[in-house]
Amino acid sequence: MNKVRWGILACGKIAKKFAADLKLVGDGELLAVASRDIERAKQFASEYPAKHVFGSYEELVNCDEVDAIYVASPHSHHHEHTMLCLNHGKAVLCEKAFAINQHQAKEMIDLAKSKKIFLMEALWSRFLPHYLKVREMIAEGKLGELKGVLANFGFKPPEPVSPRLYQPELGGGSLLDIGIYPVFLAQSILGVPDSITAKMDPASTGVDEQCSMVFHYKNGMTANLFSTLAANLETDADIFGTQGRIRLTNRFYEPSATIQYYPDIITSRTVIPIEKEPGWGYQHEIRHVNECLQQGLTESPVWTLDDTFKLMQTLDAIREAMGLRYSVD
Numbered sequence: 059m060n061k062v063r064w065g066i067l068a069c070g071k072i073a074k075k076f077a078a079d080l081k082l083v084g085d086g087e088l089l090a091v092a093s094r095d096i097e098r099a100k101q102f103a104s105e106y107p108a109k110h111v112f113g114s115y116e117e118l119v120n121c122d123e124v125d126a127i128y129v130a131s132p133h134s135h136h137h138e139h140t141m142l143c144l145n146h147g148k149a150v151l152c153e154k155a156f157a158i159n160q161h162q163a164k165e166m167i168d169l170a171k172s173k174k175i176f177l178m179e180a181l182w183s184r185f186l187p188h189y190l191k192v193r194e195m196i197a198e199g200k201l202g203e204l205k206g207v208l209a210n211f212g213f214k215p216p217e218p219v220s221p222r223l224y225q226p227e228l229g230g231g232s233l234l235d236i237g238i239y240p241v242f243l244a245q246s247i248l249g250v251p252d253s254i255t256a257k258m259d260p261a262s263t264g265v266d267e268q269c270s271m272v273f274h275y276k277n278g279m280t281a282n283l284f285s286t287l288a289a290n291l292e293t294d295a296d297i298f299g300t301q302g303r304i305r306l307t308n309r310f311y312e313p314s315a316t317i318q319y320y321p322d323i324i325t326s327r328t329v330i331p332i333e334k335e336p337g338w339g340y341q342h343e344i345r346h347v348n349e350c351l352q353q354g355l356t357e358s359p360v361w362t363l364d365d366t367f368k369l370m371q372t373l374d375a376i377r378e379a380m381g382l383r384y385s386v387d
């Protein structure tokens with residue numbers, strides 16, 4: 059495979075950012091875009107040109123020239139759309155949250171494995187240079203023994219508010235949309251929690267407008283995590299241990315973050331330089347998927363399907379603790 063030929067399924071907001079960053083990646087190209095509405099697909103392709111422009115997802119998955127499909131529909135439809143792509147032999151990069159629950163996630167993963175087709179959750183933060191640097195610093199022992207993570211994500215959506223953020227049938231709520239980032243950070247650094255407590259403040263639609271979570275670990279670590287769709291918060295994070303603290307500034311999950319290192323918890327502060335590239339930051343995950351496909355891999359060795367499944371299990375456990383059920387549960 060030379061250049062990976064990408065198709066985009068669903069022409070919404072994130073799909074535009076993905077298409078913009080795909081232009082920055084040498085070993086991949088946008089070959090096809092598909093929307094449920096051909097006019098929207100044409101509009102998308104006028105900004106992000108593609109050889110094929112489809113008015114249905116079925117036409118996209120039946121296009122022989124497409125190697126990999128980026129699934130950018132609401133989380134409620136990731137299961138259906140990923141299964142559709144895999145059943146037509148297409149490699150898939152599926153947006154987060156990967157699915158609504160672990161049962162859907164398992165079916166998606168099982169199908170990819172049984173067909174030996176590449177599948178990855180688009181957990182882009184896992185590939186960002188500053189996040190990789192944080193992992194390196196922790197592995198070097200810069201924090202001593204890890205004690206915990208504090209992270210928040212607060213985002214007040216501008217009017218008109220996208221229906222997918224609050225509608226239960228579209229997987230609405232803060233947890234699956236933005237709370238997933240603090241959860242990812244804590245779990246990827248501290249591991250799967252031994253127990254979880256969580257409470258939500260419901261929106262009028264019944265989904266969690268705000269979500270407060272505590273992860274408990276038997277070895278004495280703790281993660282305090284929070285997400286809200288009611289207010290813009292700093293959206294920063296602290297990772298701390300017996301020898302120091304790393305502070306990820308606003309916004310901790312994206313390239314705008316800087317790393318501040320406090321060796322003695324409070325005293326001296328060092329800002330760790332990270333080289334920034336132009337773009338939104340999605341080019342890092344895209345490059346990784348291209349490399350995996352060019353090497354004939356069916357799974358990422360960096361953000362594995364097991365990582366995705368465990369993240370989904372934790373999201374399920376949080377929802378169970380705070381009493382949030384979707385109809386597909």
Ligand SMILES: NC(=O)c1ccc[n+]([C@@H]2O[C@H](COP(=O)([O-])OP(=O)(O)OC[C@H]3O[C@@H](n4cnc5c(N)ncnc54)[C@H](OP(=O)(O)O)[C@@H]3O)[C@@H](O)[C@H]2O)c1
Nearest residue numbers: 068069070071072073093094098130131132133153154155
């Ligand atoms: N990685 C990130 O940084 C990031 C950022 C934002 C969002 N996301 C994730 O990306 C996904 C999409 O988010 P978004 O903000 O791009 O949403 P969006 O702007 O609402 O776009 C979603 C698109 O999905 C398609 N769709 C298919 N079935 C639908 C249905 N029943 N109702 C509504 N739309 C439907 C529509 O495309 P067509 O009409 O063209 O078919 C729609 O434009 C979500 O899972 C979200 O969590 C990730």
